[in-house]
Amino acid sequence: MDLPDFVQVDISATSPNLARLNDDNESMTSIVDGSGVQEVFRNSGPWPVGLAEAIQPVPIFLPKSRISELQQLCESIHLAVCDIIDRWWDDSDARFWERMPLDPKAEAVLRWVSHRKGSKAKFREISGFWRPDVLISDNSSDFNKTSTKASDFGPFKVCEINCRYPLSGYIIASTLETFHSRQISEHAVFQTTVGKVDSVIQKKFSSYKVVWFLHGADIQHVDLINMSSYFRKQGLGEARFVRPEHLDIEHDPNSASGRKLIATTSASDLFHQDEINIAMQIDIIVIEARQAQLINLPKDVLQELALRSVNDLRSIFLAHDKRMLAVVLSELDDLVSKRGVLSHTQSECLRQGLAQTCIAKSKNMLQIIEMLHSGTESKDNWVLKPIASGKGKGIVFGTEVPTKETFCNLLEANERTGAYVLQRVVKQPRFLMVPSMRGSLGSDENNKRQLSTEPLRYLVGTFMMLDGQFLGTLWRASPKPICAFVQGAWLLNAVTEKGSVEPHPEV
Secondary structure (H helix, E strand, O other), X not given: OOOOOOOEEOOOOOOHHHHEOOOOXXXXXXXXXXXXXXXXXXXXOOOOOOHHHHEOOOOEEEOHHHHXXXXXXXXXXXXXXXXXXXXXXXXXXXXXXXXXXXXXXXXXXXXXXXHHHHOOOOHHHOOOEEEEEEEEEEOOOOOOOOOOOHHHEEEEEXXXXXXXOOOOOHHHHHXXXXXXXXXXXXXXXXXXXXXXXXXXXXXXXXXXXXXXXXXXXOOOOHHHHHHHXXXXXXXXXXXXXXXXXXXXXXXXXXXXXXXXXXXXXXXXXXXXXXXXXXXXXXXXXXXXXXXXXXXXXXXXXXXXXXXXXXXXXXXXXXXXXXXXXXXXXXXXXXXXXXXXXXXXHHHHXXXXXXXXXXXXXXXXXXXXXXXXXXXOOOHHHEEEEEOOOOOOOOOEEHXXXXXXXXXXXXXXXXXXXXXXXXXXXXXXXXXXXXXXXXXXXXXXXXOOOOOOOOOEEEEEEEEEEEOOEEEEEEEEEEOOOXXXXXXXXXXXXXXXXXXXXXXXXXX
Protein backbone atom coordinates (compact mmCIF):
# COMPACT_ATOMS: atom_id res chain seq x y z
CA MET A 1 0.00 0.00 0.00
CA ASP A 2 1.49 3.30 -1.10
CA LEU A 3 1.10 5.27 2.10
CA PRO A 4 3.88 6.65 4.32
CA ASP A 5 4.47 5.10 7.72
CA PHE A 6 2.60 6.77 10.61
CA VAL A 7 0.51 9.13 8.45
CA GLN A 8 -3.02 9.73 9.72
CA VAL A 9 -5.74 8.25 7.54
CA ASP A 10 -9.48 8.22 6.96
CA ILE A 11 -10.25 4.60 7.76
CA SER A 12 -13.59 4.64 5.96
CA ALA A 13 -11.79 5.16 2.64
CA THR A 14 -12.05 2.37 0.06
CA SER A 15 -8.83 3.35 -1.70
CA PRO A 16 -5.39 4.33 -0.35
CA ASN A 17 -5.45 7.35 -2.66
CA LEU A 18 -8.49 8.65 -0.80
CA ALA A 19 -7.29 7.79 2.68
CA ARG A 20 -4.40 10.15 3.32
CA LEU A 21 -5.42 13.34 5.02
CA ASN A 22 -4.31 16.70 3.67
CA ASP A 23 -0.86 17.76 4.89
CA ASP A 24 -2.12 21.32 5.35
CA ASN A 25 -3.05 21.18 9.03
CA GLU A 26 -5.28 24.26 8.93
CA SER A 27 -7.50 22.72 6.26
CA MET A 28 -7.93 19.54 8.30
CA THR A 29 -9.26 21.00 11.53
CA SER A 30 -12.69 21.67 10.04
CA ILE A 31 -13.21 18.05 8.92
CA VAL A 32 -12.00 16.24 12.03
CA ASP A 33 -14.70 16.09 14.68
CA GLY A 34 -13.89 14.53 18.02
CA SER A 35 -17.50 14.33 19.22
CA GLY A 36 -18.09 10.83 17.81
CA VAL A 37 -15.26 9.14 19.66
CA GLN A 38 -15.98 11.17 22.79
CA GLU A 39 -19.58 9.92 22.74
CA VAL A 40 -18.42 6.29 22.44
CA PHE A 41 -16.14 6.72 25.44
CA ARG A 42 -18.73 8.51 27.55
CA ASN A 43 -21.30 5.82 26.78
CA SER A 44 -18.89 3.01 27.64
CA GLY A 45 -18.85 3.80 31.35
CA PRO A 46 -17.00 6.06 33.77
CA TRP A 47 -13.62 7.50 32.81
CA PRO A 48 -11.37 10.11 34.43
CA VAL A 49 -12.12 13.75 33.72
CA GLY A 50 -10.57 14.74 30.39
CA LEU A 51 -10.04 11.21 29.07
CA ALA A 52 -12.72 11.37 26.35
CA GLU A 53 -11.34 14.69 25.11
CA ALA A 54 -7.82 13.26 24.98
CA ILE A 55 -8.82 10.54 22.51
CA GLN A 56 -7.65 11.32 18.98
CA PRO A 57 -10.30 10.00 16.54
CA VAL A 58 -7.97 9.84 13.53
CA PRO A 59 -5.71 6.75 13.55
CA ILE A 60 -2.19 6.42 12.18
CA PHE A 61 -1.23 3.96 9.46
CA LEU A 62 1.23 1.12 10.01
CA PRO A 63 2.16 -0.87 6.89
CA LYS A 64 2.30 -4.65 7.01
CA SER A 65 6.10 -4.51 7.38
CA ARG A 66 5.79 -2.46 10.59
CA ILE A 67 3.21 -4.84 12.03
CA SER A 68 5.54 -7.75 11.25
CA GLU A 69 8.38 -5.88 12.97
CA LEU A 70 6.28 -5.47 16.12
CA GLN A 71 5.15 -9.10 16.05
CA GLN A 72 8.76 -10.25 15.78
CA LEU A 73 9.76 -7.96 18.65
CA CYS A 74 6.89 -9.37 20.70
CA GLU A 75 7.91 -12.97 20.11
CA SER A 76 11.64 -12.35 20.57
CA ILE A 77 11.32 -10.30 23.76
CA HIS A 78 9.02 -12.86 25.33
CA LEU A 79 11.29 -15.79 24.46
CA ALA A 80 14.40 -14.03 25.76
CA VAL A 81 12.95 -12.61 28.97
CA CYS A 82 11.12 -15.82 29.88
CA ASP A 83 14.21 -17.99 29.41
CA ILE A 84 16.23 -15.63 31.60
CA ILE A 85 13.57 -15.55 34.33
CA ASP A 86 13.10 -19.34 34.27
CA ARG A 87 16.74 -19.75 35.32
CA TRP A 88 17.06 -16.54 37.35
CA TRP A 89 17.99 -18.18 40.64
CA ASP A 90 19.66 -21.33 39.29
CA ASP A 91 22.17 -20.14 36.69
CA SER A 92 25.41 -19.94 38.67
CA ASP A 93 27.31 -18.61 35.65
CA ALA A 94 24.94 -15.77 34.76
CA ARG A 95 24.17 -14.88 38.42
CA PHE A 96 21.29 -12.61 37.42
CA TRP A 97 20.34 -11.92 41.04
CA GLU A 98 23.67 -10.15 41.54
CA ARG A 99 23.42 -8.11 38.36
CA MET A 100 19.90 -6.94 39.17
CA PRO A 101 19.59 -6.92 42.98
CA LEU A 102 16.12 -6.62 44.50
CA ASP A 103 14.64 -5.65 47.84
CA PRO A 104 15.19 -8.65 50.17
CA LYS A 105 11.42 -9.09 50.65
CA ALA A 106 10.87 -9.13 46.88
CA GLU A 107 13.72 -11.59 46.40
CA ALA A 108 12.32 -13.90 49.06
CA VAL A 109 8.86 -14.12 47.51
CA LEU A 110 10.24 -14.51 43.97
CA ARG A 111 12.47 -17.37 45.08
CA TRP A 112 9.42 -18.94 46.71
CA VAL A 113 7.32 -18.44 43.55
CA SER A 114 10.02 -19.93 41.32
CA HIS A 115 10.30 -23.00 43.56
CA ARG A 116 6.53 -23.37 43.93
CA LYS A 117 5.61 -22.92 40.26
CA GLY A 118 8.81 -24.14 38.65
CA SER A 119 7.84 -27.78 38.23
CA LYS A 120 4.26 -27.00 37.24
CA ALA A 121 4.57 -24.47 34.42
CA LYS A 122 7.15 -22.66 32.36
CA PHE A 123 7.19 -18.94 33.08
CA ARG A 124 6.37 -18.16 29.43
CA GLU A 125 3.01 -19.91 29.86
CA ILE A 126 1.96 -17.84 32.89
CA SER A 127 3.77 -14.51 32.38
CA GLY A 128 0.55 -12.53 31.93
CA PHE A 129 -0.25 -9.22 30.25
CA TRP A 130 2.74 -7.15 29.08
CA ARG A 131 2.91 -3.79 27.25
CA PRO A 132 6.38 -2.96 25.87
CA ASP A 133 6.70 0.71 24.87
CA VAL A 134 8.28 1.44 21.49
CA LEU A 135 9.84 4.63 20.16
CA ILE A 136 10.17 5.50 16.48
CA SER A 137 13.82 6.07 15.67
CA ASP A 138 14.82 8.72 13.17
CA ASN A 139 17.35 7.65 10.54
CA SER A 140 18.06 11.20 9.48
CA SER A 141 20.65 13.45 11.11
CA ASP A 142 18.12 16.25 11.52
CA PHE A 143 16.42 15.62 14.87
CA ASN A 144 13.41 17.84 14.10
CA LYS A 145 12.81 16.53 10.58
CA THR A 146 9.09 16.06 9.95
CA SER A 147 9.17 14.22 6.61
CA THR A 148 6.92 11.15 6.43
CA LYS A 149 8.92 9.19 3.87
CA ALA A 150 9.38 5.64 5.09
CA SER A 151 13.13 5.83 4.48
CA ASP A 152 13.43 8.54 7.13
CA PHE A 153 12.55 6.14 9.95
CA GLY A 154 14.68 3.49 11.56
CA PRO A 155 13.59 0.45 13.56
CA PHE A 156 11.27 0.58 16.53
CA LYS A 157 13.13 0.81 19.83
CA VAL A 158 11.69 -0.81 22.95
CA CYS A 159 12.47 1.50 25.87
CA GLU A 160 10.64 -0.37 28.64
CA ILE A 161 8.43 -3.39 29.29
CA ASN A 162 5.33 -2.50 31.30
CA CYS A 163 4.04 -5.41 33.39
CA ARG A 164 3.04 -4.17 36.83
CA TYR A 165 -0.52 -3.02 35.94
CA PRO A 166 -1.84 -5.87 33.76
CA LEU A 167 -4.84 -4.27 32.02
CA SER A 168 -3.59 -0.68 31.77
CA GLY A 169 -4.41 0.57 28.26
CA TYR A 170 -6.34 -2.54 27.26
CA ILE A 171 -9.83 -1.16 27.96
CA ILE A 172 -9.00 2.11 26.18
CA ALA A 173 -7.76 0.09 23.20
CA SER A 174 -10.95 -1.98 23.21
CA THR A 175 -13.16 1.12 23.30
CA LEU A 176 -11.20 2.73 20.46
CA GLU A 177 -11.63 -0.51 18.52
CA THR A 178 -15.41 -0.23 19.00
CA PHE A 179 -15.38 3.30 17.60
CA HIS A 180 -13.21 2.53 14.58
CA SER A 181 -14.94 -0.74 13.71
CA ARG A 182 -18.12 1.26 13.10
CA GLN A 183 -16.30 3.35 10.51
CA ILE A 184 -14.75 0.51 8.52
CA SER A 185 -16.99 -0.85 5.77
CA GLU A 186 -16.59 -4.26 4.13
CA HIS A 187 -14.95 -2.48 1.19
CA ALA A 188 -12.45 -0.56 3.31
CA VAL A 189 -8.73 -1.12 2.76
CA PHE A 190 -7.81 -0.94 6.46
CA GLN A 191 -8.23 -2.97 9.63
CA THR A 192 -7.50 -2.03 13.22
CA THR A 193 -4.65 -3.64 15.15
CA VAL A 194 -6.46 -4.44 18.42
CA GLY A 195 -9.23 -6.84 17.43
CA LYS A 196 -8.00 -9.60 19.75
CA VAL A 197 -8.18 -7.70 23.03
CA ASP A 198 -11.81 -8.43 23.97
CA SER A 199 -11.69 -12.10 22.99
CA VAL A 200 -8.45 -12.70 24.89
CA ILE A 201 -9.81 -11.02 28.03
CA GLN A 202 -12.96 -13.12 27.65
CA LYS A 203 -10.92 -16.31 27.43
CA LYS A 204 -8.77 -15.36 30.42
CA PHE A 205 -11.58 -14.46 32.83
CA SER A 206 -14.77 -16.19 31.61
CA SER A 207 -14.54 -19.11 34.05
CA TYR A 208 -14.56 -16.89 37.15
CA LYS A 209 -17.69 -15.58 38.85
CA VAL A 210 -15.66 -12.85 40.56
CA VAL A 211 -12.47 -11.21 39.30
CA TRP A 212 -10.62 -9.26 41.97
CA PHE A 213 -8.60 -6.08 41.54
CA LEU A 214 -6.02 -5.10 44.15
CA HIS A 215 -5.32 -1.38 44.25
CA GLY A 216 -3.80 1.22 46.53
CA ALA A 217 -5.38 4.45 47.70
CA ASP A 218 -3.96 6.17 44.62
CA ILE A 219 -5.48 4.83 41.39
CA GLN A 220 -2.62 3.97 39.07
CA HIS A 221 -4.23 3.91 35.62
CA VAL A 222 -7.36 5.21 33.93
CA ASP A 223 -8.70 1.84 32.69
CA LEU A 224 -9.26 0.70 36.28
CA ILE A 225 -12.05 3.26 36.70
CA ASN A 226 -13.96 1.65 33.82
CA MET A 227 -13.32 -1.98 34.79
CA SER A 228 -16.69 -2.81 36.41
CA SER A 229 -18.58 -1.39 33.45
CA TYR A 230 -16.34 -3.22 30.96
CA PHE A 231 -16.75 -6.59 32.71
CA ARG A 232 -20.54 -6.20 32.76
CA LYS A 233 -20.72 -5.32 29.07
CA GLN A 234 -18.48 -8.26 28.18
CA GLY A 235 -20.74 -10.63 30.14
CA LEU A 236 -17.92 -11.53 32.50
CA GLY A 237 -18.04 -12.12 36.24
CA GLU A 238 -18.31 -9.36 38.79
CA ALA A 239 -15.30 -7.08 39.19
CA ARG A 240 -14.58 -6.48 42.87
CA PHE A 241 -12.01 -4.15 44.38
CA VAL A 242 -9.87 -4.65 47.45
CA ARG A 243 -7.07 -2.68 49.09
CA PRO A 244 -3.86 -4.31 50.35
CA GLU A 245 -4.74 -3.76 54.02
CA HIS A 246 -7.95 -5.77 53.55
CA LEU A 247 -6.26 -8.98 52.41
CA ASP A 248 -5.99 -11.85 54.88
CA ILE A 249 -5.42 -15.61 55.12
CA GLU A 250 -7.69 -18.36 56.42
CA HIS A 251 -7.01 -22.05 56.93
CA ASP A 252 -8.28 -24.24 54.08
CA PRO A 253 -7.69 -28.00 54.27
CA ASN A 254 -8.78 -28.39 50.63
CA SER A 255 -6.05 -26.07 49.32
CA ALA A 256 -2.62 -27.34 48.28
CA SER A 257 -1.04 -24.71 50.52
CA GLY A 258 -3.50 -25.27 53.36
CA ARG A 259 -4.54 -21.63 53.10
CA LYS A 260 -6.97 -19.46 51.18
CA LEU A 261 -6.74 -15.76 50.38
CA ILE A 262 -9.68 -13.63 51.46
CA ALA A 263 -10.83 -10.03 51.25
CA THR A 264 -12.14 -8.88 54.62
CA THR A 265 -13.55 -5.69 53.11
CA SER A 266 -14.31 -5.08 49.43
CA ALA A 267 -16.52 -3.25 46.95
CA SER A 268 -17.96 -3.60 43.47
CA ASP A 269 -17.12 0.07 42.98
CA LEU A 270 -13.53 1.25 42.60
CA PHE A 271 -14.12 4.14 44.98
CA HIS A 272 -15.65 1.78 47.58
CA GLN A 273 -19.00 3.57 47.72
CA ASP A 274 -20.74 0.22 48.37
CA GLU A 275 -18.08 -1.27 50.63
CA ILE A 276 -19.03 -4.37 52.60
CA ASN A 277 -17.27 -6.03 55.54
CA ILE A 278 -17.96 -9.64 54.58
CA ALA A 279 -15.05 -12.04 54.10
CA MET A 280 -14.93 -13.30 50.52
CA GLN A 281 -12.56 -15.84 48.98
CA ILE A 282 -10.21 -14.72 46.20
CA ASP A 283 -9.48 -17.19 43.39
CA ILE A 284 -8.01 -14.82 40.79
CA ILE A 285 -6.73 -11.28 41.22
CA VAL A 286 -5.39 -8.51 39.00
CA ILE A 287 -2.70 -6.59 40.87
CA GLU A 288 -2.94 -2.84 40.29
CA ALA A 289 -0.74 -1.78 43.20
CA ARG A 290 2.86 -0.57 43.26
CA GLN A 291 5.70 -2.96 44.06
CA ALA A 292 6.40 -1.25 47.40
CA GLN A 293 2.81 -1.87 48.49
CA LEU A 294 3.17 -5.56 47.69
CA ILE A 295 6.39 -6.25 49.55
CA ASN A 296 4.97 -4.63 52.69
CA LEU A 297 2.23 -7.27 52.87
CA PRO A 298 2.61 -10.09 55.43
CA LYS A 299 4.68 -12.95 54.04
CA ASP A 300 1.85 -15.51 53.96
CA VAL A 301 -0.55 -13.03 52.32
CA LEU A 302 1.99 -12.16 49.64
CA GLN A 303 2.64 -15.84 48.91
CA GLU A 304 -1.05 -16.62 48.47
CA LEU A 305 -1.45 -13.46 46.37
CA ALA A 306 1.38 -14.68 44.14
CA LEU A 307 -0.45 -17.95 43.47
CA ARG A 308 -3.58 -16.13 42.27
CA SER A 309 -2.15 -13.13 40.44
CA VAL A 310 -2.99 -12.76 36.74
CA ASN A 311 0.49 -11.38 36.14
CA ASP A 312 3.13 -13.62 37.67
CA LEU A 313 5.03 -11.69 40.34
CA ARG A 314 8.20 -12.34 38.35
CA SER A 315 6.69 -10.22 35.56
CA ILE A 316 5.91 -7.44 38.02
CA PHE A 317 9.29 -7.41 39.77
CA LEU A 318 11.69 -8.65 37.05
CA ALA A 319 10.31 -8.21 33.52
CA HIS A 320 8.94 -4.75 34.38
CA ASP A 321 12.28 -3.61 35.79
CA LYS A 322 14.09 -1.46 33.22
CA ARG A 323 17.35 -3.22 34.05
CA MET A 324 15.92 -6.26 32.26
CA LEU A 325 16.63 -4.60 28.89
CA ALA A 326 20.33 -4.43 29.76
CA VAL A 327 20.32 -8.06 30.93
CA VAL A 328 18.68 -9.24 27.69
CA LEU A 329 21.16 -7.31 25.53
CA SER A 330 24.08 -8.83 27.43
CA GLU A 331 22.67 -12.35 27.00
CA LEU A 332 21.85 -12.30 23.27
CA ASP A 333 24.86 -14.32 22.10
CA ASP A 334 24.29 -17.03 24.72
CA LEU A 335 20.56 -17.14 24.01
CA VAL A 336 21.48 -18.15 20.45
CA SER A 337 24.61 -20.28 20.80
CA LYS A 338 24.26 -21.88 24.24
CA ARG A 339 20.58 -21.84 25.04
CA GLY A 340 19.13 -22.26 21.55
CA VAL A 341 16.23 -20.03 22.61
CA LEU A 342 16.59 -17.41 19.88
CA SER A 343 17.40 -17.68 16.20
CA HIS A 344 20.07 -15.40 14.73
CA THR A 345 17.24 -13.36 13.19
CA GLN A 346 15.49 -12.95 16.54
CA SER A 347 18.74 -12.03 18.25
CA GLU A 348 19.41 -9.33 15.67
CA CYS A 349 15.82 -8.12 16.03
CA LEU A 350 16.48 -7.47 19.73
CA ARG A 351 19.95 -6.05 19.16
CA GLN A 352 18.42 -3.46 16.83
CA GLY A 353 15.10 -3.13 18.64
CA LEU A 354 16.04 -2.64 22.31
CA ALA A 355 17.20 0.76 23.51
CA GLN A 356 20.80 0.64 24.77
CA THR A 357 20.48 0.39 28.55
CA CYS A 358 23.13 0.28 31.28
CA ILE A 359 22.89 -0.93 34.88
CA ALA A 360 24.70 0.70 37.81
CA LYS A 361 28.13 -0.86 38.53
CA SER A 362 28.18 -2.66 35.19
CA LYS A 363 31.19 -2.50 32.89
CA ASN A 364 29.17 -0.58 30.30
CA MET A 365 28.09 2.02 32.85
CA LEU A 366 31.64 2.60 34.08
CA GLN A 367 32.87 3.03 30.49
CA ILE A 368 30.20 5.63 29.74
CA ILE A 369 30.96 7.58 32.94
CA GLU A 370 34.62 7.63 31.94
CA MET A 371 33.75 8.80 28.41
CA LEU A 372 31.53 11.56 29.80
CA HIS A 373 34.34 12.77 32.05
CA SER A 374 36.81 12.78 29.14
CA GLY A 375 34.40 14.54 26.77
CA THR A 376 34.27 11.70 24.22
CA GLU A 377 30.58 11.20 25.03
CA SER A 378 27.86 13.84 25.50
CA LYS A 379 25.37 13.93 28.36
CA ASP A 380 22.75 14.99 25.80
CA ASN A 381 22.76 11.46 24.36
CA TRP A 382 21.55 9.89 27.59
CA VAL A 383 18.55 9.71 29.91
CA LEU A 384 18.26 8.43 33.49
CA LYS A 385 15.16 6.37 34.28
CA PRO A 386 13.97 4.94 37.63
CA ILE A 387 14.27 1.16 37.44
CA ALA A 388 10.74 0.23 38.54
CA SER A 389 8.40 3.15 37.90
CA GLY A 390 6.35 4.17 34.87
CA LYS A 391 4.22 6.92 33.30
CA GLY A 392 7.31 9.06 32.71
CA LYS A 393 7.86 9.70 36.42
CA GLY A 394 11.36 10.58 37.60
CA ILE A 395 12.98 10.60 34.15
CA VAL A 396 15.98 12.94 33.80
CA PHE A 397 17.26 13.79 30.33
CA GLY A 398 20.89 14.78 30.00
CA THR A 399 19.74 17.82 28.05
CA GLU A 400 17.96 19.05 31.20
CA VAL A 401 21.11 18.89 33.34
CA PRO A 402 23.18 22.11 33.12
CA THR A 403 26.70 20.63 33.01
CA LYS A 404 28.41 17.32 32.30
CA GLU A 405 29.94 17.47 35.78
CA THR A 406 26.48 17.59 37.35
CA PHE A 407 25.31 14.71 35.15
CA CYS A 408 28.38 12.65 36.10
CA ASN A 409 27.67 13.38 39.76
CA LEU A 410 24.18 11.95 39.29
CA LEU A 411 25.60 8.82 37.67
CA GLU A 412 28.19 8.36 40.40
CA ALA A 413 25.51 8.76 43.09
CA ASN A 414 23.49 6.14 41.24
CA GLU A 415 26.46 3.77 41.45
CA ARG A 416 25.74 3.65 45.18
CA THR A 417 21.95 3.38 45.04
CA GLY A 418 21.32 1.56 41.74
CA ALA A 419 17.92 3.26 41.57
CA TYR A 420 18.22 4.29 37.90
CA VAL A 421 19.25 2.84 34.57
CA LEU A 422 21.10 4.89 31.99
CA GLN A 423 19.53 4.66 28.55
CA ARG A 424 20.72 6.05 25.24
CA VAL A 425 18.30 8.66 23.94
CA VAL A 426 16.42 7.53 20.84
CA LYS A 427 16.31 10.41 18.38
CA GLN A 428 12.67 10.60 17.39
CA PRO A 429 10.95 12.39 14.52
CA ARG A 430 7.94 14.58 15.15
CA PHE A 431 4.77 14.25 13.12
CA LEU A 432 2.25 16.78 11.86
CA MET A 433 -0.96 15.62 13.49
CA VAL A 434 -4.60 16.54 13.25
CA PRO A 435 -6.18 18.20 16.28
CA SER A 436 -9.62 16.75 17.00
CA MET A 437 -10.87 20.15 18.13
CA ARG A 438 -9.47 23.58 18.77
CA GLY A 439 -8.54 25.22 22.05
CA SER A 440 -8.22 23.87 25.56
CA LEU A 441 -9.76 20.43 25.93
CA GLY A 442 -10.07 20.38 29.68
CA SER A 443 -8.14 19.52 32.80
CA ASP A 444 -8.43 17.14 35.70
CA GLU A 445 -9.92 18.01 39.05
CA ASN A 446 -6.57 19.31 40.31
CA ASN A 447 -5.96 21.45 37.22
CA LYS A 448 -2.67 19.63 36.72
CA ARG A 449 -3.37 18.37 33.24
CA GLN A 450 -3.97 20.61 30.22
CA LEU A 451 -4.35 19.08 26.78
CA SER A 452 -2.26 20.74 24.09
CA THR A 453 -3.33 21.24 20.47
CA GLU A 454 0.27 21.59 19.26
CA PRO A 455 0.24 19.84 15.82
CA LEU A 456 3.89 18.65 15.84
CA ARG A 457 4.01 15.60 18.05
CA TYR A 458 6.17 12.69 19.10
CA LEU A 459 4.59 9.25 18.84
CA VAL A 460 5.10 6.47 21.37
CA GLY A 461 3.52 3.10 20.81
CA THR A 462 2.80 0.17 23.05
CA PHE A 463 2.12 -3.35 21.86
CA MET A 464 -0.12 -5.46 24.03
CA MET A 465 0.51 -9.13 24.66
CA LEU A 466 -0.70 -12.02 26.81
CA ASP A 467 1.72 -14.87 27.50
CA GLY A 468 3.64 -13.82 24.40
CA GLN A 469 0.65 -13.51 22.06
CA PHE A 470 0.61 -10.22 20.11
CA LEU A 471 -2.70 -8.40 20.68
CA GLY A 472 -2.24 -5.13 18.81
CA THR A 473 -1.10 -1.59 19.52
CA LEU A 474 -2.09 1.62 21.25
CA TRP A 475 -0.38 4.98 20.65
CA ARG A 476 0.24 8.22 22.49
CA ALA A 477 1.12 11.57 20.93
CA SER A 478 2.63 14.55 22.72
CA PRO A 479 4.60 17.73 21.95
CA LYS A 480 7.16 16.45 24.49
CA PRO A 481 9.27 13.27 24.24
CA ILE A 482 7.61 11.86 27.37
CA CYS A 483 4.20 10.82 26.05
CA ALA A 484 1.91 10.17 29.02
CA PHE A 485 -1.82 10.78 29.32
CA VAL A 486 -1.30 12.26 32.79
CA GLN A 487 1.05 14.79 31.19
CA GLY A 488 -1.30 15.84 28.38
CA ALA A 489 -0.75 13.28 25.62
CA TRP A 490 -3.38 12.26 23.11
CA LEU A 491 -4.37 8.59 22.87
CA LEU A 492 -4.96 7.07 19.46
CA ASN A 493 -5.30 3.87 17.51
CA ALA A 494 -3.39 2.49 14.54
CA VAL A 495 -4.71 0.77 11.44
CA THR A 496 -2.95 -1.39 8.92
CA GLU A 497 -3.55 -3.05 5.58
CA LYS A 498 -6.45 -5.47 5.62
CA GLY A 499 -5.14 -8.98 6.20
CA SER A 500 -1.99 -7.85 8.05
CA VAL A 501 -3.23 -8.98 11.47
CA GLU A 502 -4.45 -12.50 12.20
CA PRO A 503 -8.19 -13.06 12.74
CA HIS A 504 -9.47 -13.03 16.29
CA PRO A 505 -8.77 -16.26 18.17
CA GLU A 506 -11.77 -18.38 19.08
CA VAL A 507 -12.86 -18.12 22.68
